[in-house]
Every structure is written in C-alpha cells, then in structure tokens.
Amino acid sequence: MAAIVPPTPLFIADFQGVPIAFKAESLQPVGAFKVRGAWHRLTAIDADQRLRGVVAFSSGNHAQGVAWAAKRLGMPATIVMPADAPRSKREGTLALGAEIVSYDRASESRETIAARLAEARGAVLVPSFDDPWIIEGQGSAGIEAAAQMAEHGLGAVTQAVVPCGGGGLAAGITLALPDAEITVVEPEGWDDMRRSLEAGWIEPVGKAPPPTACDSLQTLRVSPLTFDVLSGRGVEGLAVSEAEIRVAQRWAAERLRLVVEPGGAVALAALLAGKVTPVAGMLVVLSGGNVDLAAYGRVLAGRD
Numbered sequence: 001m002a003a004i005v006p007p008t009p010l011f012i013a014d015f016q017g018v019p020i021a022f023k024a025e026s027l028q029p030v031g032a033f034k035v036r037g038a039w040h041r042l043t044a045i046d047a048d049q050r051l052r053g054v055v056a057f058s059s060g061n062h063a064q065g066v067a068w069a070a071k072r073l074g075m076p077a078t079i080v081m082p083a084d085a086p087r088s089k090r091e092g093t094l095a096l097g098a099e100i101v102s103y104d105r106a107s108e109s110r111e112t113i114a115a116r117l118a119e120a121r122g123a124v125l126v127p128s129f130d131d132p133w134i135i136e137g138q139g140s141a142g143i144e145a146a147a148q149m150a151e152h153g154l155g156a157v158t159q160a161v162v163p164c165g166g167g168g169l170a171a172g173i174t175l176a177l178p179d180a181e182i183t184v185v186e187p188e189g190w191d192d193m194r195r196s197l198e199a200g201w202i203e204p205v206g207k208a209p210p211p212t213a214c215d216s217l218q219t220l221r222v223s224p225l226t227f228d229v230l231s232g233r234g235v236e237g238l239a240v241s242e243a244e245i246r247v248a249q250r251w252a253a254e255r256l257r258l259v260v261e262p263g264g265a266v267a268l269a270a271l272l273a274g275k276v277t278p279v280a281g282m283l284v285v286l287s288g289g290n291v292d293l294a295a296y297g298r299v300l301a302g303r304d
Contacts, residue, residue: 010148011256018278023145026289033287034065040137042069050075054126055118057110059215060089062128067096080114086292129168130223139172158281161267164193165217167226182235185266187214193222194237216263240269246299264288
C-alpha cells in the first residue's frame with residue numbers, strides 16, 4: 001500500500017496525562033481509510049475482468065475509494081449511492097470518473113441493486129466490508145500505525161479504538177494487531193455490532209433508527225465475516241451520542257488541527273466521553289474527513 005499511497009500521519013496528544021496516538025486516515029487521498037481495501041481488492045482482479053469493471057455500493061467513502069483505485073487501474077466503476085448522500089462525497093466520486101446510480105435508502109436495497117447491475121454488466125461486485133480482500137486491505141492501517149508508534153517510542157499497541165459501520169476496518173485491525181485489545185464504536189441507535197457482540201449472534205439495526213450525522217456508519221446489518229472476526233477475539237462495542245460526536249469533531253479541530261467527519265470521530269468521542277479509559281499504547285483511529293462544509297461549520301461554531 002505504501003508504494004501507492006504514503007502512510008497517513010500519526011498524531012500524538014496527551015489526554016489525562018497519557019500519550020494517545022491518533023491515526024489520521026482522514027488525510028487519505030479520498031479522505032478516508034476505504035482506499036486501502038478498495039486498492040487491495042481491485043488489484044486482485046485479473047486483466048480480462050478489469051475490462052468489465054466493478055460495481056460497489058456506498059454512501060461515499062467506499063465509493064471514492066473504489067473510484068480512486070479503478071481510475072488508476074483503468075477500470076470502469078459504477079457506484080450505487082443513496083440519494084441523500086452528502087453532496088461532497090457524491091461530487092468527489094463523480095470527479096474520480098465513476099458512474100453513480102442513486103437509490104432511496106428507506107425503501108430500496110443497495111445490495112440488490114448492485115448485485116443486479118454487476119450481473120447484467122459482467123462486473124465484479126465490491127462490497128464495502130463483507131469481503132476478505134477488503135478486510136485485509138483495511139488492516140494495513142493497523143500495521144502502519146503499530147510501526148509508527150514504535151518509531152515514536154510509544155511501544156506496542158495495547159488497545160485500539162476503532163469506528164465501526166459494517167466492521168471491515170475493525171476486523172482488519174483486529175487481525176493485524178493480534179495482541180491488542182480492540183474496542184469498536186458506533187453512533188447510538190446504529191450500534192448493531194455492539195448489540196451483536198453482546199448477544200453472541202448478529203442483531204440488525206432496529207426499525208426506524210434515529211437520525212445520525214454518521215452517514216458512513218449507517219449499516220443496517222453487519223456481515224457474518226466481520227462479526228465472526230470480532231466476536232472470536234472478544235471485541236467490546238460501545239455507542240456514542242450525536243452530541244458526543246460533535247464534541248469530538250471540535251476537539252480534533254482544536255487540538256490536532258484535523259477535519260474529521262462525524263463517522264470518523266466516534267472512536268475519539270468514546271475517549272473524550274470517558275467510555276474508554278486512556279492507557280499507555282492506546283491507538284484511536286480517525287477514519288474519515290469528508291465533511292459537509294455547512295454542517296461542519298455549524299459544529300465548529302457550536303450551533304447544533
């Protein structure tokens with residue numbers, strides 16, 4: 001991965017007297033970690049199949065990761081994207097040369113639409129998290145962060161706090177850091193991975209989930225693949241409120257000088273809200289920075 005995209009920076013900041021490492025995946029070329037898994041998956045597609053391209057479904061970050069990788073590999077890419085996706089993510093995906101097929105998040109299934117498109121076009125379907133190649137690619141963030149922490153004299157990663165939607169990033173980091181304790185964080189009402197891990201089986205998001213600014217974490221049901229990885233390691237899940245997420249976005253801007261989107265700030269929100277205890281060797285992943293500028297301005301100004 002480093003041959004294509006330079007490592008994202010690791011920021012160190014003291015929190016309650018403990019040095020905490022923050023992995024700035026928000027500074028990826030597409031503004032989120034998704035480029036890791038997308039590149040890893042698309043480079044595994046053979047030359048003949050590349051001519052028919054790929055189909056993916058995403059509210060924006062996976063979309064841009066797939067579009068970015070496809071453009072560099074000379075492949076056509078079609079993205080099934082909700083009609084209410086943030087404009088910045090939609091425009092970013094189009095700018096990378098991908099075709100967008102819109103759908104209604106409330107009444108249509110993105111998985112069904114994408115599967116039909118892929119079959120009709122003979123394209124490869126590239127899920128956002130339910131794929132071994134995607135999970136392995138996302139895990140490179142953990143490997144990279146561990147090396148950076150050692151370089152900074154922080155020792156080994158003892159605990160990683162990771163945002164979670166479908167669980168691809170969390171599963172990849174869990175596999176990449178076998179000796180670390182892993183905590184996944186989701187927005188309240190969308191914390192199906194937390195409930196699944198506590199129950200011991202997959203629990204979907206309930207009916208009529210609450211509104212959330214975390215568009216990148218609105219996964220209605222996690223996959224057996226990601227759940228099994230996290231469950232097998234005894235991973236703990238946490239939920240944070242919308243107010244706690246906004247506090248984290250402001251903290252990242254003030255203390256780290258980083259723009260972090262709501263879904264990318266949930267792990268930090270858990271730390272700031274006291275839901276995880278700061279410990280030596282802690283890694284907090286800031287998974288994305290693709291914000292809606294108007295909404296972000298209101299967050300920074302405290303008008304929320």
